[in-house]
Amino acid sequence: MRFLLDTIQSVALSLGIFATVYLFLLQPHEVRGKSMEPNFQDKEYLLTDKVSYKIGDPKRGDVIIFSAPPTRQEEFIKRIIGLPGDTITISNGRVFINDKELREGYLIDTTPTFGGSSLQEGDKIILGKNEYFVLGDNRPHSQDSRYFGKIIEDDILGKAWLIYWPPQNFGFVKRAVYGGF
Secondary structure (H helix, E strand, O other), X not given: OHHHHHHHHHHHHHHHHHHHHHHHHEXXXXXXXXXXXXXXXXXXXXXXXXXXXXXXOOOOOOEEEXXXXXXXXXXXXXXXXXXXXXXXXXXXXXXXXXXXXXXXXOOOOOXXXXXXXXXXXXXXXXXXXXXXXXXXXXXXXXXXXXXXXXXXXXXXXXXXXXXXXXXXXXXXXXXXXOOOO
16 A cells, blocks of 8 residues: 555655646757748757746747747747847848848758748838847748738747757757857
8 A cells, every 4th residue: 555655655756846847947849841940840859948038038030939829829939130229131141130131040051041921021010019030041942921920928938949850859948149149
């Protein structure tokens, strides 16, 4: 009888710890599609840090998971390009933030960024309080803010923290750092 009670107690404690970690700290997500290639591959699994943005603000270059507009029924992984207060323009295949060209070392140099239905070539988007502009790393094959517009901070589920599957891709996710921004 004592063994059974100890086992039940251990299982309950384990489930409680798992639920706490899953609900409040870290959550697994699968990369679906090619929108983040070459930096993230289809079928890779990530752990999402759900705590960082409760104690600090999202930063330019962070890779995030968010509830995608317009229905917020699907979760997307993209990179934060624009922060609240920024003006974003796409011109001649390049991204400009506050009229300064964004240099993106994580992209293949020849990857152009063209406008979409929400941000067309030469147009400007001004981000308000708690609004962000996100892009996929594989610009020709990404549904992102160029198509669905700004995202709001409340839709951000967390920051991509660790790639854990497949094992050969294991490693921490690095935030892109942009000189001059």
